[in-house]
Amino acid sequence: MSQFAFSLDAVDPVTGARAGRWITPHGVVETPAFMPVGTLGTVKGLLPDQLRQSGARMVLANTYHLALRPGADVVEDLGGLHRFMDWDGPILTDSGGFQVFSLAQLRELTDDRVVFRSHIDGSTLELSPERAVGIQEQLGADCIMCLDDCPAAGESAERIRVAVDRTTLWAARCRAAQRREDQALFGIVQGGIHPELRRRSAEALLPMNFPGYAVGGLSVGEAPAAMYRTLDWTVPILPPEKPRYLMGVGRPEDLLEAVCRGIDLFDCVMPTRNGRNGMAFSSRGRVRLRNAVHQRDEAPLDPECRCLACVRYSRGYLRHLFMAREMLGPILLSLHNLTFYQRLLRELRRAIIAGNAAEFRASQLARWREEP
Amino acid sequence: MSQFAFSLDAVDPVTGARAGRWITPHGVVETPAFMPVGTLGTVKGLLPDQLRQSGARMVLANTYHLALRPGADVVEDLGGLHRFMDWDGPILTDSGGFQVFSLAQLRELTDDRVVFRSHIDGSTLELSPERAVGIQEQLGADCIMCLDDCPAAGESAERIRVAVDRTTLWAARCRAAQRREDQALFGIVQGGIHPELRRRSAEALLPMNFPGYAVGGLSVGEAPAAMYRTLDWTVPILPPEKPRYLMGVGRPEDLLEAVCRGIDLFDCVMPTRNGRNGMAFSSRGRVRLRNAVHQRDEAPLDPECRCLACVRYSRGYLRHLFMAREMLGPILLSLHNLTFYQRLLRELRRAIIAGNAAEFRASQLARWREEP
Numbered sequence: 219m220s221q222f223a224f225s226l227d228a229v230d231p232v233t234g235a236r237a238g239r240w241i242t243p244h245g246v247v248e249t250p251a252f253m254p255v256g257t258l259g260t261v262k263g264l265l266p267d268q269l270r271q272s273g274a275r276m277v278l279a280n281t282y283h284l285a286l287r288p289g290a291d292v293v294e295d296l297g298g299l300h301r302f303m304d305w306d307g308p309i310l311t312d313s314g315g316f317q318v319f320s321l322a323q324l325r326e327l328t329d330d331r332v333v334f335r336s337h338i339d340g341s342t343l344e345l346s347p348e349r350a351v352g353i354q355e356q357l358g359a360d361c362i363m364c365l366d367d368c369p370a371a372g373e374s375a376e377r378i379r380v381a382v383d384r385t386t387l388w389a390a391r392c393r394a395a396q397r398r399e400d401q402a403l404f405g406i407v408q409g410g411i412h413p414e415l416r417r418r419s420a421e422a423l424l425p426m427n428f429p430g431y432a433v434g435g436l437s438v439g440e441a442p443a444a445m446y447r448t449l450d451w452t453v454p455i456l457p458p459e460k461p462r463y464l465m466g467v468g469r470p471e472d473l474l475e476a477v478c479r480g481i482d483l484f485d486c487v488m489p490t491r492n493g494r495n496g497m498a499f500s501s502r503g504r505v506r507l508r509n510a511v512h513q514r515d516e517a518p519l520d521p522e523c524r525c526l527a528c529v530r531y532s533r534g535y536l537r538h539l540f541m542a543r544e545m546l547g548p549i550l551l552s553l554h555n556l557t558f559y560q561r562l563l564r565e566l567r568r569a570i571i572a573g574n575a576a577e578f579r580a581s582q583l584a585r586w587r588e589e590p
Numbered sequence: 591m592s593q594f595a596f597s598l599d600a601v602d603p604v605t606g607a608r609a610g611r612w613i614t615p616h617g618v619v620e621t622p623a624f625m626p627v628g629t630l631g632t633v634k635g636l637l638p639d640q641l642r643q644s645g646a647r648m649v650l651a652n653t654y655h656l657a658l659r660p661g662a663d664v665v666e667d668l669g670g671l672h673r674f675m676d677w678d679g680p681i682l683t684d685s686g687g688f689q690v691f692s693l694a695q696l697r698e699l700t701d702d703r704v705v706f707r708s709h710i711d712g713s714t715l716e717l718s719p720e721r722a723v724g725i726q727e728q729l730g731a732d733c734i735m736c737l738d739d740c741p742a743a744g745e746s747a748e749r750i751r752v753a754v755d756r757t758t759l760w761a762a763r764c765r766a767a768q769r770r771e772d773q774a775l776f777g778i779v780q781g782g783i784h785p786e787l788r789r790r791s792a793e794a795l796l797p798m799n800f801p802g803y804a805v806g807g808l809s810v811g812e813a814p815a816a817m818y819r820t821l822d823w824t825v826p827i828l829p830p831e832k833p834r835y836l837m838g839v840g841r842p843e844d845l846l847e848a849v850c851r852g853i854d855l856f857d858c859v860m861p862t863r864n865g866r867n868g869m870a871f872s873s874r875g876r877v878r879l880r881n882a883v884h885q886r887d888e889a890p891l892d893p894e895c896r897c898l899a900c901v902r903y904s905r906g907y908l909r910h911l912f913m914a915r916e917m918l919g920p921i922l923l924s925l926h927n928l929t930f931y932q933r934l935l936r937e938l939r940r941a942i943i944a945g946n947a948a949e950f951r952a953s954q955l956a957r958w959r960e961e962p
Contacts, residue, residue: 531676546632549921
């Protein structure tokens with residue numbers, strides 16, 4: 219009896235956007251959902267209670283990074299990822315496939331495996347499909363990912379075809395390697411921005427009957443319009459009864475566009491990374507807190523937001539924290555940006571149920587353009 | 591009618607340690623009390639609610655640093671320090687006198703004033719006694735400090751005599767410059783480790799009838815035993831009915847020794863700075879979290895502590911955060927160390943009321959020696 223179940227509460231008649239409900243061993247995730255990124259078993263600067271206050275229900279951690287530090291066996295010895303990081307909600311681990319792209323200078327790639335030279339000390343970490351699943355079983359997330367070959371946007375169609383076929387091969391090996399039954403293993407569709415390669419990838423993976431499918435190989439350097447077009451071609455091939463996860467995306471506008479193309483799950487470092495750098499998302503558009511215009515501004519960052527940063531502090535104080543390089547600046551802006559992302563998807567979900575997702579998307583995009 | 595009142599609930603018959611109660615415009619502080627240091631209007635990495643959870647009731651901020659960044663007029667425009675940093679409890683601001691010591695290479699000192707070259711951009715900041723009080727009135731803390739001349743421990747007796755007399759002169763000018771009636775202005779006794787200079791300083795300041803007295807010029811390089819001896823000479827000269835504040839001190843053992851010599855108030859960067867560096871105070875002594883022995887340790891940092899770091903996490907996870915340079919490590923250990931300091935003084939206060947402060951001091955010092 220599976221501990222997972224995915225169902226749809228509503229599908230927007232105009233766009234096809236979905237309001238779903240995903241039952242996992244660690245709780246229910248209402249979709250569309252955004253997963254904050256906790257690469258090393260911590261969403262940078264935030265406590266689990268603060269994450270929950272932001273509205274987050276599921277978080278992401280990274281196989282490659284945790285395998286290097288502190289090591290998957292250490293996490294296992296310390297009770298697994300949930301106990302380790304004190305997050306009792308659902309967790310998803312990326313397989314390390316994204317590091318095939320992001321650490322391209324530090325790895326050797328064959329059909330058998332990828333070998334990384336550690337970005338920390340130069341030691342080697344070998345990830346085969348079997349090892350990627352094994353590590354993820356040690357870490358113990360609810361949702362785990364197949365190892366994939368993720369090429370950059372600029373690569374040739376031939377290189378991307380090789381990546382598609384390698385990803386198919388590896389998906390089958392991951393499927394065969396899986397031992398634990400309390401983890402949902404997702405397949406990853408590759409194929410860059412090429413419709414025929416996306417189709418080739420999806421059609422090879424669908425017979426393997428994964429409990430969910432991710433769209434990988436986007437947000438790797440292509441233009442937003444190319445990403446949206448690729449979703450237009452790819453999502454309709456995926457089984458409607460299973461969750462669909464767009465990996466590593468993205469900006470608030472990307473979330474709106476992707477949900478309106480049928481995506482259910484997201485992760486991205488943007489809200490936390492930009493927050494650490496003093497950039498805030500707000501209901502009126504982006505705000506750069508270091509800007510001198512905020513120096514004596516008593517107003518809240520975003521009057522429509524109920525997060526601590528907005529309820530308790532002035533823009534002037536937040537700016538001061540960044541000018542003085544105080545840790546509280548990154549903490550508060552990470553919390554704010556995550557709260558913004560969670561609210562955006564919560565309101566979008568409501569719009570889907572009300573049948574007006576397209577109007578909601580248009581109204582949000584229009585408001586964000588207001589910012590001077 | 592003053593908004594301040596200090597009273598003693600108990601005095602330990604053996605040591606003279608005091609359990610006091612200090613009413614301020616922003617609430618009551620039970621003494622002995624430790625003030626976390628929020629130099630730039632934030633205790634590094636912690637939210638006000640977390641500070642309160644640690645047990646802190648009063649915090650410290652710094653005149654010199656806030657005058658440079660963001661500027662006292664900016665803090666004033668943004669509603670004053672309480673509103674600015676969202677701390678509705680009592681606040682104390684140091685006058686900038688400590689920077690006469692800590693930034694000795696960056697300042698010119700005369701009887702009239704001290705001129706700093708900014709450690710940020712080389713611009714100048716002039717602090718006269720009048721200006722130090724003026725800035726502190728703009729910042730709006732509950733308790734403000736006279737500008738003092740704070741020499742290093744290694745200075746000659748003649749230099750320290752000059753500092754004593756300059757501090758006396760400046761104290762009179764600060765007293766005369768004070769305009770706000772809702773702030774308690776403390777005098778600062780200087781005199782290094784010289785009994786006759788401490789007496790000279792105290793006897794010159796007492797007629798000015800400050801509502802509280804600080805012991806400055808300690809924790810500037812002298813040995814702990816010399817500091818304790820200096821307190822033995824100095825504290826008895828101070829008026830028993832007023833709060834006594836030992837500036838910039840110190841280690842847990844220093845707090846025990848100083849309270850048992852009649853001190854009521856403390857501030858120090860040690861719990862937060864050491865916390866950021868991976869060093870924790872615990873009921874069994876100091877713990878270095880980076881130590882490899884903690885790698886797979888499921889035990890809490892301190893089983894007797896109720897802070898988030900101890901209740902929710904293993905030593906293994908805390909070590910991982912420091913090895914991976916994750917912000918959550920400094921956050922959790924700052925919170926833990928402050929919780930340790932607050933609990934220590936709370937328990938010491940109980941011991942004073944029970945009349946066994948000396949036994950409490952001895953038992954704590956013995957436990958801390960247990961750590962391997």
